Amino acid sequence: MSPAPFKVVFVGAGEINFGSAEGPWNHSKRVESSFGQSLSVLGIVDPDSARAEKQIELKKAAGVPGYDKTAIWPTPELAGEALGADCAVDLVIVGAPPHFRGCAAPPADLDLRLLGALPKTKHWLVExxxxxxxxxxxxxxxxxxxxYNASGAVVGCGYMMTALKGVDMIKKMIQDKGLTVMGTAARYYMAYEFATKPAWWNKVISCGPIVEQATHLASLSLLFGGAARLKSVRTHTVEHSDAPGKLSKLGFDEEATVQPECRIPRYTSAVWKYKAGAVGSLTHVVGLHGNTYDTEFEVICDGTTFRLVDMYTPTPRLFIRQSDQGAEVEVHAFANDDPFQTQIDRLLAGTPSCTYEQALQTYELTWAIREAGERERLEDQDE
Ligand SMILES: NC(=O)c1ccc[n+]([C@@H]2O[C@H](COP(=O)([O-])OP(=O)(O)OC[C@H]3O[C@@H](n4cnc5c(N)ncnc54)[C@H](O)[C@@H]3O)[C@@H](O)[C@H]2O)c1
Structure with a gap:
């Protein structure tokens, strides 16, 4: 007897669900590798039907199982009508742009509409x-x-760095040694020379680099520091109008295409206090040439310090210094770590590596960082 089909619905026919040349994200590839012949992609919800059609054609042309009967629905309601309210979809992956999600009213009420249309869904992965x-x-x-809580489903969010093997190793050592986190320090240095997507450079479109980009490191920070005291956040920035904020390798005409008040900060340095007493800090820089980013995340405890690097590569590395035992630094390399796969595996096992609640806390922290920076600029102008 063949196994029961594993029923999936994709929301969004874009890069996160179907891949891009720019990075390892591609949720469809992961569910295909997990379920093979038993995968059944019921449909894609996307108002851009042509894009959804193209993705299905590419899968069929490549002989990927699971797409023979895949439907295209421009809205969640049409998906609900076609599948019926009793359809227990195993997994819905919500990869539409955030402008349509996360809120109670149109046009950003996509989650609520999806929950209404597909109420029996067992697992949700929300980007x-x-x-x-x-x-x-x-x-x-x-x-x-x-x-989402009331739906009774398992809900996880796409903060895949929380599923890195190096993160597991830090968590385990903290637990085994009975450590208390004293501080977290995160840095995200963006390579900007070839980054020309307007959203990257206009904070009105993408909410700015902390909310859109450094958010991954904010999620790791909260994972180790616990909830943050949002009122404690202090931020300083170097803006485009500051002398050190002039960028020599911009790949597009920022002067002509982005209004001054919409331009992103070049350097953001934020610090905050966690409710549990530790201190968190985050530095985001738009300053590297070429196209290789540099990210680093540190967790500091009494006697033991951790430094995780290369988080966007297939081989992240973790440096541990157990100074309670000596001065030596241990290096652990995690070859072929695929946090996107682990993230889906854990969600389906009922233990998401990042819950919706944790993702919302991350979102609130990133906005608090942005707003504290904007406030500081205004105070600065008054001096
Ligand atoms: N975790 C990661 O590493 C990672 C990587 C890439 C993108 N993302 C996130 O995934 C999300 C989507 O990004 P992307 O790069 O795939 O964008 P994209 O622009 O490539 O694709 C988004 C798709 O959503 C569709 N869409 C728009 N409105 C919709 C709606 N109301 N209902 C359904 N579909 C709708 C668009 O037509 C488009 O096809 C963003 O939140 C982004 O931050 C996460």
Whole structure:
């Protein structure tokens, strides 16, 4: 007897679900490798039907199982009508842009519409960031969290760095040695020379580099530091108008295409206090030439310090210094680590590496960092 089909619906026919030349993200590839012949992609929800059609054609042309009967629906409601309210979809992957998600009212109420249309879904994987609106009661981000909780499904968010093997090793050593986190320090240095997508450079489109990009490191910070005291966040920035903020290798005409008030900071340095007493810090830089990013995440405890690097490569490395035992630095390399795969495996096992609630806390922290930087600029101008 062949196994029961594993039923998947993709929301968004774009890069996160179907891959791009720029990075390792590609959720369809991971579910294909997990389920092979038993995969059944019921459909793709995307208002851009031509793009969805193209993705299905490419899968069929490559002989990938699971796409023979894949439907295309422009809206969640049409998906719900076609499948019926009793359809227990095994996994829905929500990879639409954040501008359509995370809030209680149109046009950003996609989660609520999907929950209404596919109420029997067993697992949801929702991409980061969970919203694109400034967090507020009015926008209703917490209502979306409540709705996911009330659905009874397992809900995870696409903060895949929380599924890295190096992160597991840090967690285990902290637990085994009974350590308490004293601080976290994250840095995300972006290589900008060939980055020309308008969204990267316009904070009105993408909410800026902390909310859109450094958010992955904010999620790791909260994983180790616990909840942050948002009022404690202090941020300083180097802006495009500051002398050190002039970039010599811009690959597009920023002057002509981005209004001054919409331009992104070149350097962001933030510090905050966690509720549990530790201190967190994050530095984001738009300053590397070429196209290789540089990211690093440190966890500092009494007697033991951890430094995780190369998180975007297939071989992340972790440096551990157990100074309670000596001065030597251990190096652990995790070859072929695929956090995107682990993220899906854990979600389906009922233990997501990042819950929707944790993702929402990350979102709130990143906005607090951005807003503290903007406030500081205004105070600066008053001096
Ligand atoms: N975790 C990661 O490493 C990672 C990597 C890439 C993207 N992402 C995230 O994934 C999300 C999507 O990014 P992308 O690069 O795939 O974008 P994309 O622009 O390539 O694709 C988005 C798709 O969503 C569709 N869409 C728009 N409105 C929709 C709606 N209301 N319902 C359904 N579909 C809709 C668009 O037509 C488009 O086809 C973003 O939140 C992004 O931050 C995460």
């Amino acid at each position: 980061k960031p969970v919203s694109a609106a400034q967090p507020s009661k009015l926008a209703g981000q917490s209502k979306v969290l409540e709705a």
